[in-house]
Amino acid sequence: MTTEPSARLMQGDAACAEGAIAAGCYFFAGYPITPATEIAEVLARRLPQVGGRFIQMEDEIASIAAVIGAAVGGAKAMTATSGPGLSLMQENIGYAAMTEIPCVIVDVQRLGPSTGRPTSPSQGDVMAARWGAHGDHPIIALCPSSVRETFDLTVQAFNFAELYRTPVILLLDEVIGHMRERVTLPSPEEIELVERPSTTVPPEWYKPYENFPADVPPLMPFGTGYRYHITGLHHDERGYPTNRSDEVQPWLDRIFRKIERSLSEILLYDADGIENAETLIIAYGATARSARYAVEKARKRGREVGFLALKTLWPFPEEVVEHAAARLHRVVVPEMNMGQIALEVERVIGRHKVRRVNRADGEMIQPAQILAAIEEWA
Amino acid sequence: MARRYEVRLAGTGGQGAILAGILLADAAIRDGKNVVQTQSYGPEARGGASRAEVVISDGDIHYPKVLQSDIILCMSQEACDRYGGQIREGGLLILDQDHVSRAPTTRAVRAPLTSLARQATGREIVANVVGLGMLTALTGIVSREAMEAAVRDRAPKGTADLNLKALAVGFAEGERIRREAR
Structure with a gap:
């Protein structure tokens, strides 16, 4: 084996943090928890270097809420936690699914349930990632098995989140998160990045939940002149609460369809x-x-x-x-x-x-x- | 499958078993090898069992943990009781005799790593790196140059010289033991 000059020893959690930076992540809010703390540790140092923001929040509920807020403000945003924190985040993950706000939630799985064994690995959150938030909703969850794949799938998680306006859960486990491995990271020009669908329609024409185009309506950042309503209630095309069944079911159909029609891109193996x-x-x-x-x-x-x-x-x-x-x-x-x-x-x-x-x-x-x-x- | 060299470094939390694993892994990369380093430790910041595992190979490394150690460095009695016997035939078991009194075999290499660290540097905390120096001299699993470079780059800020000194002491002790064994 020859040593490429760029080959280095890197931890999975650090690769996740670097993947986020490479993907254009601009905002991280989180609360430290083993075995995910190193992701926050690296991003606390790295994000300010690239002009981004790192906030340590008071808990995981606030962390995911801040991430959703930053995403509505136009930032690619991420949080990282482990099982107990994922449980706390579930309500707001459902909110992100309901409001179709892109964000990345990293769960470095440790042995549960409850506090469990904080420093030991597990893959016990697979179903929690799918069904932890109540109510019918689609979700994307990715799961790497090496340090390099952790980098790549973190980038991919951001790309999917932005492309499909959906929360994406990146499921690491303690082994992959804490493992250090010889890795060569791709150069920036090798990394394919996706930006959030945008629109040029004037603000008064903009409908944030319109079925146009192609099941994923553009999400315009707050603060750019586009004023609209966001709620966890079922809502109409403009984002205002609705009790009309003929608005609720088509919306649900659409948010499932926007994932299902792209399975060939989403399913990685x-x-x-x-x-x-x-x-x-x-x-x-x-x-x-x-x-x-x-x-x-x-x-x-x-x-x-x-x-x-x-x-x-x-x-x-x-x-x-x-x-x-x-x-x-x-x-x-x-x-x-x-x-x-x-x-x-x-x-x-x-x-x-x-x-x-x-x-x-x-x-x-x-x-x-x-x-x-x-x-x-x- | 290419030959795997499996190293287990074990002690009590705070002794630096995991840092030693990281240094060894880093050195292996500098030598152009493939490497995976994993760890296992309790929820405590200090105390409790702590171990690092390093797998070095010229080929792909799929399973990242130790299956049967080629090399074990034990820095506590508990670690020795638990892992000392799980060694491949012809493997190398290094014990810090300042902390380990009962060994599972008479073939173990015993050295007062903690005393050596204290005498050479005034700091017991670098006993882990003394052990790494010994391990490097006794096995050649990584080159001395790569090990030194890894220590220089990865030792906690402001401790590079201290750790390089500890490495040199361990390396000399390893060389001495190797000469005597001939």
Whole structure:
């Protein structure tokens, strides 16, 4: 292996912070919590260097509220927390979904529930990311498995948030967040950035929730002459509260449609060895690393093992999983929880085909556990 | 799969096991290797068990944690009791004999890391870096130059000279032990 001059040792949390800067993040509000504190620590230093703002808030509820406010002001904005903080943020994540305000929420998952084991990893917030906020709403959640991927998916989280006017949750785990790894970051010109859809219509014509164009209406920053109403109540095209069913249902249909019509862009994953596979492993986050190790060992033993590493967890890549598992009867789903993505896999391909490998004791799933599940079926 | 070298550095919170892991990982990158460093520690700022794991390879590193250590540095009795036996055959177990009295094997390399640190620098706090110096001399897993550069760049602000001194002491001790073993 040759050393590229730019190769360096970097922590996952730091890569997340640098990814945010690279994505054009201008505002961070947060409250420190293990194992996400390093994201705030780096951004407290870095954001002022690029003309941005960092605020430590009094708690996580205020943090996400400040982030939503900054986003309405036109900034790309982010907060970072862990399980207990994510629970506190849920109401306002729902508010961001309801008001279609782009923002990025990073959750570095630690072992829960409650205070749990603050310094130990888990993947226990997968369903909380999907359904933690009450009420029907779409959400995008991304989940990296390396330091470089943490950088890339942080940029991607901002791009999706801005493109689709939606909160995006970036699900790290303690292993990925705290892990230091050799990494080479892309140069600025290699990074594709997306800016929020805008409009040139005069302020008096502007409707912030109009179904035009293409399901994602432009969001004009407050303070630029565009005056409009924002509320967590169901609202009409101009943003004023409505009780009319014929306005509520079309709005809900639209916010689901704006995500569903772009699935081909949103669903990110790595797949290999699917064609000849007898067994398929589906994994994500830190567990994808255990799985990759196990897959290579199993292949050395002559097993035909396919591997699907999910980077987008929500919306769940139903068709990707359905297609990958179509010929197969054996799908192993390892995760550092009692079975959360397994529920989705089972929903899509049927319960009898799925072998869960679970661990929620604060330790990573070991390759041997996944190998055993492969061998058990072989 | 390329050969993995797995290193575990363990002690009590505050002894600098994790910093030692970061320094070793940084040195490996300077030598052109691939590396992953992870950590495990309790919720306390000081005290409690603390460990760093460093996996070094010429190829991809998928599983980031130690499976079976090639090298273990134990800076507390608790760490030695817990990890001292989990070593690959032919592996290297280094113990700070100022803190470890019972070892799982007579083959362990014992050295008074804390006393060496105090004598050479007046500060026990750099015992971790003395251990790193020894480890570097005994294994060659990273080059001495890379280790020095890592310490210079990554030691806490204002402590580079102190830590470089500790590294040199550890390296000399490691060289001495290696000569005697011949």
